[in-house]
Amino acid sequence: MPSIPELFHSPLRIVRAGAKVLLAGLLLVTLTSGVVLAANSNGNGTQTAPKAITLQLAPTSRSVTQGTPASYNVVVQPSGGFIGNVSLTVSGLPAGATASFSPAVVAVGSGPGSATLNVSTTSATPLGTYSLSLKGSSGTVQSAVVVVSLTVTAGQHQPFTISGGPAGVLAPGYSVSVDLQLANPGNTNINVTGLTVSITGITRTAQAVANNRPCNPSDYVITQFSGSYPISAPPGNSSLSTSGFPAIQWPQIKMLNSSLNQDGCKGATLQLSYSGTGQGN
Known part of the structure; x- marks a missing residue:
């Protein structure tokens, strides 16, 4: 006839084993939940950067005499897998000055695209230093504003x-x-x-x-x-x-x-x- 202690020990071991199984199940659920959340980004557990473009200009400042032009090199840098056509705009021009981009629309592929900003002044353009604000856009994708300076000085007058x-x-x-x-x-x-x-x-x-x-x-x-x-x-x-x-x-x-x-x-x-x-x- 079994002893009383052995009758009580056997059920106790079964209960403890069941607790371990339950704990392991909880850990499995938690880990599985974490994988599911990460898969919502790009399907492989890592976050995906949004499509974006940034502008880089050189030089950041120009000084010209009245009636002479100035030019800046504009580089459109893509990120996040962006591919498309980017339109460029500029504001802050002084009176009597006009601006154009060549090309007017920058085609950006797997690498950066570039354009030239040409600013024309006239003999009537007021003297001073001006901040020109440039921006690129392609649909809903827009770059941050980049500012360069243009200084207009008096020309060297020649007698007529x-x-x-x-x-x-x-x-x-x-x-x-x-x-x-x-x-x-x-x-x-x-x-x-x-x-x-x-x-x-x-x-x-x-x-x-x-x-x-x-x-x-x-x-x-x-x-x-x-x-x-x-x-x-x-x-x-x-x-x-x-x-x-x-x-x-x-x-x-x-x-x-x-x-x-x-x-x-x-x-x-x-x-x-x-x-x-x-x-x-």
């Missing part, structure tokens, strides 16, 4: 010249027009205002000198340019006629009809001087 002469022979009581010629040595347009023509000297004929027949600037009347200002003078040579102004608006020189100047001013050669103000070269 004015020349011309009467378009005909001066005669008492008649006017002749002067088609002023403008020579712009710079590389950008200049705006010309305040054109004036004046007589600085008169060379009489030998006969007038021999006969002591006088001729003076007061024997002439000059009507100044009557067209609208400013006159845009492109680089190189231009004139009032090529700028579209009719002859009636050109400066006019008239010889007075007076018996005192008839012989002294006949055939005389006038020395003319010109003045004007140009901005932007």
Whole structure:
């Protein structure tokens, strides 16, 4: 007949074994739950980075004189498996400046894409330092804003010249027009205002000198340019006629009809001087 202790020990071992099985089951459930949660990311237990693009610009600052361009190299860097076309935009340009991208749309594949930002300034662009904000977008994917600086300084002004002469022979009581010629040595347009023509000297004929027949600037009347200002003078040579102004608006020189100047001013050669103000070269 079994002893009493052995009857109590056997059930106790069975109960303990059951507790171990139950504990092992709980651990199995916990580990399985963890694997399921990780599989929701990319199916292999690791997190997946979202598709994104970032912009990299070089240089980060440019300094140009008025009327000259500036350029920046733009690199579109993809991440998270992004592939697509990226449109670039820029804001913060100063007055009188324009910008364009080449190419206008950047195609990004497995690696980065690139473009050039070209900024054009004019002679009227205000001086100063400006912050240009660039951004790339492709549908719902947008890059962070990248800021570069543009400094506009005063250009080195070069003198322009004015020349011309009467378009005909001066005669008492008649006017002749002067088609002023403008020579712009710079590389950008200049705006010309305040054109004036004046007589600085008169060379009489030998006969007038021999006969002591006088001729003076007061024997002439000059009507100044009557067209609208400013006159845009492109680089190189231009004139009032090529700028579209009719002859009636050109400066006019008239010889007075007076018996005192008839012989002294006949055939005389006038020395003319010109003045004007140009901005932007």
